[in-house]
Amino acid sequence: MLDVRRLHLLRELHRRGTIAAVAEALSFTASAVSQQLSVLEREAGVALLERSGRRVVLTPAGRGLVAHADAVLERLEQAVAELAVARDGLGGPLRIGTFPSGGPEIVPATLALLARRHPALEPMVQEIDSARVSDGLRAGELDVALVHDYDFVPAAPDTTIDQVPLLEEPMYLATGGTPRTAVPGADGTLAELLGPWAASPWITARDGTTGHAMAVRACQAAGFEPRIRHRVNDFRTVLGLAAIGQGAGFVPEMAARRAPEGVVLTRLPLFRRSRVAFRAGGGAHPAVAAFVAAARTAVNSPDDEPPAGAAARS
Numbered sequence: 001m002l003d004v005r006r007l008h009l010l011r012e013l014h015r016r017g018t019i020a021a022v023a024e025a026l027s028f029t030a031s032a033v034s035q036q037l038s039v040l041e042r043e044a045g046v047a048l049l050e051r052s053g054r055r056v057v058l059t060p061a062g063r064g065l066v067a068h069a070d071a072v073l074e075r076l077e078q079a080v081a082e083l084a085v086a087r088d089g090l091g092g093p094l095r096i097g098t099f100p101s102g103g104p105e106i107v108p109a110t111l112a113l114l115a116r117r118h119p120a121l122e123p124m125v126q127e128i129d130s131a132r133v134s135d136g137l138r139a140g141e142l143d144v145a146l147v148h149d150y151d152f153v154p155a156a157p158d159t160t161i162d163q164v165p166l167l168e169e170p171m172y173l174a175t176g177g178t179p180r181t182a183v184p185g186a187d188g189t190l191a192e193l194l195g196p197w198a199a200s201p202w203i204t205a206r207d208g209t210t211g212h213a214m215a216v217r218a219c220q221a222a223g224f225e226p227r228i229r230h231r232v233n234d235f236r237t238v239l240g241l242a243a244i245g246q247g248a249g250f251v252p253e254m255a256a257r258r259a260p261e262g263v264v265l266t267r268l269p270l271f272r273r274s275r276v277a278f279r280a281g282g283g284a285h286p287a288v289a290a291f292v293a294a295a296r297t298a299v300n301s302p303d304d305e306p307p308a309g310a311a312a313r314s
Helices: 004-016 019-026 030-044 060-086 107-117 130-138 190-197 210-221 235-243 286-299
Strands: 049-052 055-058 092-098 121-127 144-150 161-176 201-204 227-231 248-252 263-279
Touching: 004 019, 004 030, 004 055, 004 060, 004 130, 019 030, 055 060, 060 263, 060 286, 092 107, 092 130, 092 286, 107 121, 107 286, 130 144, 130 161, 130 263, 144 161, 144 210, 144 286, 161 190, 161 235, 161 286, 190 210, 190 263, 201 210, 201 235, 210 248, 210 263, 235 248, 235 263, 248 263, 263 286
Parallel strands: 092 121, 092 144, 201 227, 201 248
Antiparallel strands: 049 055, 144 263, 161 248, 161 263
């Protein structure tokens, strides 16, 4: 009989790439992970791992077993959800991950609704980059998380995680001073809306983030490489820098609604999509379902007026 916990280790090795990374993520020692994987190989009766330089890679049999592990662990999540439904009341810890801009805009309203509807729940929020959410959910560090992706930077497929749509919002170009004149006959393409700012300094998120990749790729699609002066992840800082003429940057509609005086906002044909993510098979868990319902109510409550200072573009 194959041990489920060892299957989980094999799956994590497949996702993370090294035994050291698996050990760190799951609070084991590397030797303990190696020992458990060796036991799994004996249980399976075939080689599941092979050395490739300093790395350990999965054999074809190992990769096939990971696919079965995904299905087994998903069914276990479904079983946990059914048991939770059978219990009376909804309470206990709910570990929530959020991307930084989701913190001030989505999380407080969501938690306020949860507190009224399910006062015995104990939400525990931690800020986390969207790229790390899958690891956190699989490792059991998170139960549910807010994630997002952008045009030009779609989310990578992940069979271990289920997601439900939460919000799609347009992106805005944030600049300071008087709007520059668009190309005559502009029809709202990226080249026409971003082109006048091609020679300006730019404000992007830090290297290695989806926000940074989106900004660079959007500028490249408009026909130029951005000259990046500032790298900040907080949209409030992006807006503040734009307001004093320190460069042009991208902000989503939620952040644009809090734009200070002096910022010119131009709506772009770009979108950010936010979702709620959880372990595959866990969507029926009452705590997860309660969070999803509260988050959807929260994002549908804000005023639908366009951001102040938005510049009209056809």
